[in-house]
Amino acid sequence: MSGPACIERYLQQHGFESFHPKAVLFDMDGVLFDSMPFHAVSWHEAMAQCGLSMQPEDAYKYEGMRGTETIMLLARQQWGRELTEEEAARFYRLKTECFAQCPPAQRMEGVEQLMRKMRDCGLTISVVTGSGQHTLLDRLEEAFGGLIDRDKIVTAFDVKQGKPSPEPYLAGLRKCHVQPWEAMVVENAPLGVRAAVGAKIFTVAVNTGPLPNQMLADEGANLIYGSMTAFNNDWNNLRRNF
16 A cells, blocks of 8 residues: 555554654664564573473564563463462563573664655654663664653653553653654554554554564554565655645
């Protein structure tokens, strides 16, 4: 579907009169950083130590949820009981320790160029992530210096409910002082797409993982690209439509 058709469909879906983006809300893992393969292995190894089964590919399915919420869901499914917040936090620390042993995640190819184009258009850039891992959060300013302000970052510590609840993206709208029709989300995960669509924000899905495009489409993504480079290359064409 073309850019104009996607935008028209978005406006009809939510009953908005216009689409004039002033801010772009980026997910972090798998969008800004090529970190998901490391997360996948870390989740698998840490949960095995805790007696829970989580295959590496499952990390992409649950991506976007807060870590403790993912763990509590796994325990509910596999053990039939509710973990306490303290138990879930202890399990998540193991996952964080496993991730810390991985090499530093590199920036996604094409994303810095895309962000610079967006800033040149006058758009505010925000990051909305389910992560609470300081090893990645502290790298945002280092990797994208001058493009992202810390006061525009939403993390797991800023919300009561993580993705797929729309709460993280609603918090991002507030931090950027914009309405849903004045923003755009860039996501790579089905649960993240669901959260953004729930917040009534135009959602661009970039499929940087092993999941089929249909999973992103089923959650309501307005546009889907196969890579950040493809999105970067198409930005000027898309920009002409709003």
